[in-house]
Amino acid sequence: MPDSPPPGRWRDVAAATGLLAADGSVAQTIFAEMTVLANRAGAINLGQGFPDVDGPDAVRQAAKDAIDAGRNQYAPGDGLPELRAAVADHQRRHYGLEVDPATQVLVTTGATEALAASILALTGPGDEVVTLEPFYDSHAASIAMAGATHVPVPLTTDGFRLDADALRAAVTPRTRMIVVNTPHNPTGTVLEPAELEQVAAVARDADAIVLTDEVYEHLTYDGAAHVPLATLPGMAGRTLTVSSAGKTFSLTGWKVGWLHGPADLVTAVRTVKQFLTYSSGPPFQAAIAGALADDEAPRALAASLAARRDLLCEGLTAAGFDITVPQGTYFVVADATPLLDRAGVAAGPGAGHELCLRLPDLAGVVAVPVSAFCRSGSAAAEATAAHLRFTFVKREPVLRDAVDRLAGLARAAR
Ligand code: PMP
Ligand code: GLN
16 A cells, blocks of 8 residues: 555545544544544433434334335435425425425435535535535535635624624635525524525625525524525525435434425536435335425424423533523534633633543533534634534433533532
């Protein structure tokens, strides 16, 4: 084997997601790293966001029935017609969006593939792709795979809201795409109509495509309403809307995702997507087509998640973290600055990661550092250097146990 690393864009991907170490070694995603750590240490895993209760019995039974009914060969590249129709119906019912299932909907292998195929199809070297920062890691990875230039725009440090001036200032004649994520991972921010209108105005002025990641669309709290960007005036014609069944139905491993948008953009994305996976999982697609007609299960999940959010937020506050209460998603961001000394962690750029590595020993709990969602050295990375993301998509007794364990941090701190 040659000593030099193999060529190709994989190093750009690693660098763009903070996984390339100074010595040239490459780590796995922060979610994988922290899940391995949790399993090894026997700690409660509040790092990677996945539920510890599987989605509805009827939906799981429908997938088994589809297997038994012989739906086991390739699905059409666009996705099963009944799922495309169910996505269109869902968008009409919830948001009043009119989408043609035949030409404007594409089923994908999770939202991850929808995002990657969109960015690969529509951007390339010389193009700038704007995201908010912190950003979900796969957004940065896909931009790097496309060879485009990532331009992250920090959310405000106080409350993680859109900074419209910063967004406008980030746009140049080379801006090809603006990637938005609401409800937002990791911060839990749900962009308000006024903020969405500011994004829309910038996109229209720049004549940019908007790619909007709405996988947590049904997981909002305290009356915060999710508003798809595509519903804003003049936006349907330039917006690709991405979602997935993983979060809505607590079936993250099924990787059933989709996107919709104007037919010309969907054609472009389909062109790439058909050579990534072509298609996947017809029994899962069939089951989700049925599930999407059910509005009650997601509503019940959101209500129960709101209570679990409150439990974890109270526990983190009692343990000495300074939290930002999320209005959506699976996650709460907690500033650990007041605890660093007691934890024996020096303040600075690596503080959050270092604390996450120590947290299993200190408290028997695993989280992920918010720095993993930022470009290394950026203003957002600096502002969130000591911030951790905890998930509350766990059963209440598990969260109670985690909160009890974290309380030890406060005691140790005194
Ligand atoms: N976008 C965001 C913001 C996410 O948090 C996730 C994580 N699940 C995804 C996309 C990926 O979704 P999927 O599992 O459907 O690929
Ligand atoms: N979306 C999940 C999270 O934010 C992680 C998914 C993954 O591991 N790629 O925790």
